[in-house]
Amino acid sequence: MQPLELKAIVAVAAGVLFGTPAQAQSLSGIKVGEEISSASKLAARPLLSRSVASHKERRWKLPDGNRLSVAVDPETKRIVYAEKTWSGGANGKPADFPGFVYGQTTLADIRAHAQNNGFAFKEHLIDVRPDGLALFNAYEVEGASGLVVTFVTKLSRKDDERLRTGKANVDLNRAARLDAIILADARDLDTIWGDAKLTHEAYKPIRWEPPRHATLASRQGGECHLHGGRPLEAAPTALSRRQSGSGGHVALWATLLLRHLSLLMSQEPCRDGTP
Template sequence: MKQLFAAALSALVISPASTAFAQSMSGVSVGGDRQQVDSIGSRPVATEAMGPHTIEKYKLSGGNELSVTYHRASGKIVYLETDWGGETAGAFSDFEGFKFGKTTLSEIRAKLGSNGMSFKERPPVTPTPDGGLALFNSYEVNGSGTIATFVTSVSAVTVKSIKEKGSNPNVGDTAKLEAVIVGEKDYLETIWGSDKTKSPNYSAIDWPWNGSGQAPKSPQAALTKPEAADFPVERVYRGKTAKPDFAGKNAHFRDFRTRIREGMAVGPGFAGEFSVIQFGCGTGCSAVIVASNKTGQPYSFPRGGEDNMYLTLKYQLDSRLMVSQWGSYDSGKCIMEYFDFANGIWSAIAKREIGPLDACYKDIEENGP
């Protein structure tokens, strides 16, 4: 939705100070400081000033986009929005159990116990520029002073088909998750109005890892590093290496076909059936592709390039866990990040700061994987 309500931000006022809350997306928390955004490890693709606030947009792994709004004077983050980029690799949302492009509005209602609430000054259903529909269902988050909004959409093709056939399908089964928004209540009321309409049986919700029974048991548990044994593969492929196909959806890999073929010739070394191919793109810069020796299908790794310098990896044949270490010139930090690779999808499961940028000159083992 590319922060659908950006046009309404021109009327913003400074929100009163409040407690920093734990609702977060991509490691960035509403109520936290703008410096948290540096952990993303890349530059914003767009920046816009709106009143006393600034909006920054970032491209995430898997093709999604994160929009962060913060108050310039205090640096406090007041609004986060993650928009699905349409790629399978980005289907997992920051709300546990919900997937972009798959979870329906009916499933959201069932999971959260109601249809949520709507703001009277913000229509619950809005036409999209391409002729589709966007639906907005909001819920207060228990004990936080924040509101979560789940944006689902009905495609233009589906809307056209419904009009042509004159049918009346259940929109809850048709609308699928497109974006997740979390904002401070006081802030949202300045852009969407304070009057709300709550659906029958409405109740506030728990945000995953912040609600009852979902929080980490202790600081020590929260800092536990993922282990390869926790992500086992079902079997290791021992057959003949398949030839990769660089046509159709794989056409963008064509420029790297020689490197991919040579890398696959060595045989699998990761996640049961994959070859890991890493190649340079300049001083301190590299890119990574993994390719299935079983099917020939190549996949891009979500880290690399100039935004993730000095990239090094740790992996093994009998595990789906990929440990990556990389440095960000923008923040001057070295980052250790952990991914699970299952069914062709990279899922970021943990991230920690190792130290200053030059810590990335050491290998992963020296920094403690």
């Protein structure tokens, strides 16, 4: 067998087993950078469109109950932002990022796989929602120039309440679970969310591939440590009931989370419990 033939066979086999980068870095087959006309292949129910900054956003409800939204550059008509949000149902739990599962994969798992804590947009650190608190951790995708993936993890309303009132310690790393994945063009994301960022000192892009170990950090007893070796505990400060009233809730809560996420960015990544 000629060397070139062997290389071709190996390349085809790798594509079958692991998928190509173009196939993998997508949400329901939709890729950042392609024309919006590609969305016509979706077997999904269209929802009402809306505007985000200078972009028009189109949305769909997928057969598994999850929702997909994309934002399109008004000049090029190409997709610059795509987001898939979990419906909460069992059918929609498998995520597009290989090995991740909505409602199950934790922030600790994500950090362990990436081997660093990524970066966060200062103007888009958290989202206070009626059903809990959403956190945003972003990474450039290795080998895909200009592409950023953002993992949206969510605290339950119960854990959010515990964290705000100080009734109990809440480890954000294991309490926050995957709720959405966003793929976006880096320059357009800076336009939408602002270019000011908090970046982990050991930052590097994430590999779009399954975790090296089937059992992730949150289910192996791995730990997220400060540089001094102390395990991460609750947020450094808790809001009192008076402070967390409707008048000052969002501003004070944002200040608290800014402190906490600044601390997260100075930590070593979570260990996955393996040598």
